[in-house]
Amino acid sequence: MKITAVIPAYNEEKTIKEVATIVNRHRLVDEVIVVSDGSTDNTVKIATKIGVKVIDLTTNKGKGAAMKAGVEQSQADIILFLDADLLGLKEEHIDKLLIPVIKGDAETTIGIFAEGRMFTDLAQKIAPFLSGQRVVRRRILDDIPDLDMTRFGVEMALTQHIKGNNIRLKEVVLEDLSHVMKEEKRGFIKGFMSRLKMYWEILKNLSTTRKVR
Numbered sequence: 001m002k003i004t005a006v007i008p009a010y011n012e013e014k015t016i017k018e019v020a021t022i023v024n025r026h027r028l029v030d031e032v033i034v035v036s037d038g039s040t041d042n043t044v045k046i047a048t049k050i051g052v053k054v055i056d057l058t059t060n061k062g063k064g065a066a067m068k069a070g071v072e073q074s075q076a077d078i079i080l081f082l083d084a085d086l087l088g089l090k091e092e093h094i095d096k097l098l099i100p101v102i103k104g105d106a107e108t109t110i111g112i113f114a115e116g117r118m119f120t121d122l123a124q125k126i127a128p129f130l131s132g133q134r135v136v137r138r139r140i141l142d143d144i145p146d147l148d149m150t151r152f153g154v155e156m157a158l159t160q161h162i163k164g165n166n167i168r169l170k171e172v173v174l175e176d177l178s179h180v181m182k183e184e185k186r187g188f189i190k191g192f193m194s195r196l197k198m199y200w201e202i203l204k205n206l207s208t209t210r211k212v213r
């Protein structure tokens with residue numbers, strides 16, 4: 001059973017090294033693919049140095065398209081998605097996400113932050129279904145059309161597909177894990193504007209689920 005980790009990354013030079021290195025040395029992960037989604041910083045250079053596979057999209061196509069580009073380059077049955085801006089990623093977080101799917105206790109898992117940082121914990125308490133930390137069986141992804149068009153709606157599209165098709169989901173708690181918030185990356189005004197744009201992209205994907213099972 002092959003496992004590929006797909007890490008979409010848009011200008012994540014500050015955190016990609018730590019995230020990709022930890023995933024790359026995990027005993028259960030066979031392959032790591034970092035998909036730079038039109039990054040203009042040193043994300044590609046840093047990821048390439050680590051020795052993982054890097055897909056360098058020339059323009060920014062959105063998170064959904066970056067995830068799909070990674071999946072298309074993988075032959076694995078199980079895909080682990082992780083955001084590139086995680087703070088405090090540890091081997092045990094990856095275990096918690098992967099093991100239920102490897103054992104067959106679930107077809108998909110989603111990781112929820114807890115006891116990390118107040119704001120990022122709170123965001124995931126309110127909207128756990130938006131988390132970017134997931135494990136998904138490959139065939140589930142193959143059943144979702146237009147994942148590449150969803151941008152930040154990708155998590156909502158995945159969640160709705162999973163619910164609408166009664167796919168066995170397990171939520172796992174990822175303790176002491178957090179991520180860098182938009183406002184921290186870009187400053188308050190720019191960050192908040194990109195947050196509003198993200199919510200719009202999420203809302204646009206609310207009604208596009210299709211039953212396949």
Ligand SMILES: O=c1ccn([C@@H]2O[C@H](COP(=O)(O)OP(=O)(O)O)[C@@H](O)[C@H]2O)c(=O)[nH]1
Pocket residue numbers: 007008009010011012037060061062063066082083084085132179180181182185194
């Ligand atoms: O157009 C985009 C926006 C984000 N991401 C990546 O998707 C993950 C989750 O993004 P986040 O919620 O952190 O949003 P951001 O802070 O990048 O706006 C991170 O690894 C981003 O680098 C991406 O690949 N393409």
Ligand SMILES: O=C(O)[C@@H](COP(=O)(O)O)O[C@H]1O[C@H](CO)[C@@H](O)[C@H](O)[C@H]1O
Pocket residue numbers: 063083123124130131132133152153154155156179180181182183195198202
């Ligand atoms: O937690 C959230 O409110 C958003 C935005 O987080 P930040 O701006 O990075 O704090 O991030 C989550 O939702 C996105 C859209 O579904 C996902 O792509 C991210 O992976 C997830 O962390």
